[in-house]
Amino acid sequence: MKILLASKSPRxxxxxxxLGYELAxxxxxxxxxxxxxxxxxxxxxxxxxxxxxxxxxxxxxxxDNTVLxxxxxxxxxxxxxxxxxxxxxxxxxxxxxxxxxxxxxxxGVCVRGRTAEKLFTEATQVHFRQLSDGEICxxxxxxxxxxxxxxxxxxxWIGMIGIERIEGDYYNVMGLPVCSLNQALxxxxx
Amino acid sequence: MKILLASKSPRxxxxxxxLGYELAxxxxxxxxxxxxxxxxxxxxxxxxxxxxxxxxxxxxxxxDNTVLxxxxxxxxxxxxxxxxxxxxxxxxxxxxxxxxxxxxxxxGVCVRGRTAEKLFTEATQVHFRQLSDGEICxxxxxxxxxxxxxxxxxxxWIGMIGIERIEGDYYNVMGLPVCSLNQALxxxxx
Numbered sequence: 001m002k003i004l005l006a007s008k009s010p011r012x013x014x015x016x017x018x019l020g021y022e023l024a025x026x027x028x029x030x031x032x033x034x035x036x037x038x039x040x041x042x043x044x045x046x047x048x049x050x051x052x053x054x055x056x057x058x059x060x061x062x063x064d065n066t067v068l069x070x071x072x073x074x075x076x077x078x079x080x081x082x083x084x085x086x087x088x089x090x091x092x093x094x095x096x097x098x099x100x101x102x103x104x105x106x107x108g109v110c111v112r113g114r115t116a117e118k119l120f121t122e123a124t125q126v127h128f129r130q131l132s133d134g135e136i137c138x139x140x141x142x143x144x145x146x147x148x149x150x151x152x153x154x155x156x157w158i159g160m161i162g163i164e165r166i167e168g169d170y171y172n173v174m175g176l177p178v179c180s181l182n183q184a185l186x187x188x189x190x
Numbered sequence: 191m192k193i194l195l196a197s198k199s200p201r202x203x204x205x206x207x208x209l210g211y212e213l214a215x216x217x218x219x220x221x222x223x224x225x226x227x228x229x230x231x232x233x234x235x236x237x238x239x240x241x242x243x244x245x246x247x248x249x250x251x252x253x254d255n256t257v258l259x260x261x262x263x264x265x266x267x268x269x270x271x272x273x274x275x276x277x278x279x280x281x282x283x284x285x286x287x288x289x290x291x292x293x294x295x296x297x298g299v300c301v302r303g304r305t306a307e308k309l310f311t312e313a314t315q316v317h318f319r320q321l322s323d324g325e326i327c328x329x330x331x332x333x334x335x336x337x338x339x340x341x342x343x344x345x346x347w348i349g350m351i352g353i354e355r356i357e358g359d360y361y362n363v364m365g366l367p368v369c370s371l372n373q374a375l376x377x378x379x380x
Binding site: 154160163171 | 205208209210314319344347350351352353354355356357358359360361368369370372373
């Protein structure tokens, strides 16, 4: 079985490459804002985006033994989605809003063959301890988390020193729920 | 503040090095079996071992700005501690016993100055899905987890595809509760 991964995230590429499947990459041009503007519960947004991204690809061209994998991660604080910070001030404000409390990371995954697909969402609770402004500024200026929803990477310094506990799959917070994706691929029949 | 880490574990060395403290390493010769044979609840074993390891070092020789850090990790299945597997059969049997259920990883940490110390334990619940014998044998033969209590590394393939969820600190399962250790160091006064 071959996997065609539609993601530019180096973290997703690295995680998926460790599962041992033959792997190729594809860019899908899809304007996420067309979906994000519609009304839907925050816990289904990631799944819907993963589905739409896959649906924008012509899967009729896939080989018999190839599936397309798309994913989208949403960092949800209460009912508000935190996107990628546009600048330093936004990154700092996001991390301040995550300090001393829990939020939820949803990753929606779509595994799509020629005609059928599996679609699921994995949720992980992440608990930050109180972060000082000094820690937040040091992290933002050193790691520049502008490509990360919620303005942090759990595998980076701020995740190591700031996250007290998680409930769920660690890799889901990195952007790909590896355990459930592997299960979905293992039970996939084309 | 300088840290003297008494651990041969490359994982602990790597995790601690990311906290930004000046770091040195020391070997402490301590026979763990003298402690493990005594009666104590499994959740305090790791802490006691960390303490004893530190107590076996002559901390009166430490600089004013240096602390010794020792740690011990215990993988507990019900009330039984899983040590490092002695051979292939033991590694396979351990992973079979962890399959389809949760266990707890306790890491006890001791931060010790010249005369005083802080001692704490961090617990993380780890939930394995059902592992097939094929997966277990592939992992054991490929990754040779003979230096790992419980016969697995959460950061390796078996952790990525086999662990459905955790509750607690991910890095604690790797062998060092980085978030709480960093807090203990930040609030340390010599």
